[in-house]
Amino acid sequence: KNQVEQSPQSLIILEGKNCTLQCNYTVSPFSNLRWYKQDTGRGPVSLTIMTFSENTKSNGRYTATLDADTKQSSLHITASQLSDSASYICVVSVLTGANNLFFGTGTRLTVIP
Amino acid sequence: EAQVTQNPRYLITVTGKKLTVTCSQNMNHEYMSWYRQDPGLGLRQIYYSMNVEVTDKGDVPEGYKVSRKEKRNFPLILESPSPNQTSLYFCASSPPAGHGNEQFFGPGTRLTVL
Numbered sequence: 001k002n003q004v005e006q007s008p009q010s011l012i013i014l015e016g017k018n019c020t021l022q023c024n025y026t027v028s029p030f031s032n033l034r035w036y037k038q039d040t041g042r043g044p045v046s047l048t049i050m051t052f053s054e055n056t057k058s059n060g061r062y063t064a065t066l067d068a069d070t071k072q073s074s075l076h077i078t079a080s081q082l083s084d085s086a087s088y089i090c091v092v093s094v095l096t097g098a099n100n101l102f103f104g105t106g107t108r109l110t111v112i113p
Numbered sequence: 114e115a116q117v118t119q120n121p122r123y124l125i126t127v128t129g130k131k132l133t134v135t136c137s138q139n140m141n142h143e144y145m146s147w148y149r150q151d152p153g154l155g156l157r158q159i160y161y162s163m164n165v166e167v168t169d170k171g172d173v174p175e176g177y178k179v180s181r182k183e184k185r186n187f188p189l190i191l192e193s194p195s196p197n198q199t200s201l202y203f204c205a206s207s208p209p210a211g212h213g214n215e216q217f218f219g220p221g222t223r224l225t226v227l
Contacts (some may be wrong), residue, residue: 009153034215043117043203043218044156072152089156091216105155 002027006104013111017080021107023073031093031100035064035075038087038090038106047075047088056109080111115140117219119204125225126194129182134189134222144207145187146171146216147179149200156203162187163209194226 001095013019032051036044040052048059050066050073057064061084063076077084090104117138126132138145146161148171158171162181176198178190187206191198201223205216 017183041221043205043220044216045218049215101158103158105153105154 002094002102002103004090004104006088006107008107009105010108011110013080013109015080015082015113018076018078019080019109021075021077021088021109022038023075023092025071025073025090025092025102025104027071027092027102030068030071030093031095033066033073033093034091035062036089036091038046038089040086044087044089046083066099077087077109082111082113085109085111097102115217117204117206117217119202119219119222121222122220123223125227127227128195129193132191132194132224134191134202134204134224136187136189136219137185138187138204138206138217139185140206141184142206142217143184143209144189144214145181146205147177147187147189148205148223149173149198150198150203151155159189174184194224196226198224200224206225 007022034049035047036046037047048057048064061078066073087106089106089109094100108112120135143164147159148156150156154186157173160179162168203221204219207216208216
């Protein structure tokens, strides 16, 4: 069964600290994996995409990793800011099928001063 | 500005009163989709459309209808809303979904059914 699981469900960190969010998937055949950021009351926005051949990709203070063998991805946030407070959603797509997106339930990150 | 718009943004209604939530995109995207988002359940797909006049059920289609008469519009229709349809709804669009393309989400519609 195609599934995407994220952990932790929620996380509270102090401003300036680093954190890592996890995404494990059983989706197959794998096409790519995206991390979305969803600010409260707004729609999700893509942060980064990981394809099968990519291990690491950075977007400013956000660094995503992918281990296609263990089917795990992580999103590392460096030097967190209050504006990083949001939900982070992992979305995995498969190569086959007309509708091929599988969503994680997200991690709710709160950065406190 | 490239965007997905939804209307209304907030709606409070009563059980059984038909309503329509509109969705429009200006990016000439083929693929459009509706999601509902509930606490602890994440985004769940209601319906999607691969192109004009092509729609199909997602994971939670019961109680909803859609239509795709034009490429830019993809309205969500609740013929007889019930309280369990109280939720936050998002419309999204992308180039053909078959390549795992980035989805562009609208701002959301918060629906309360009393």
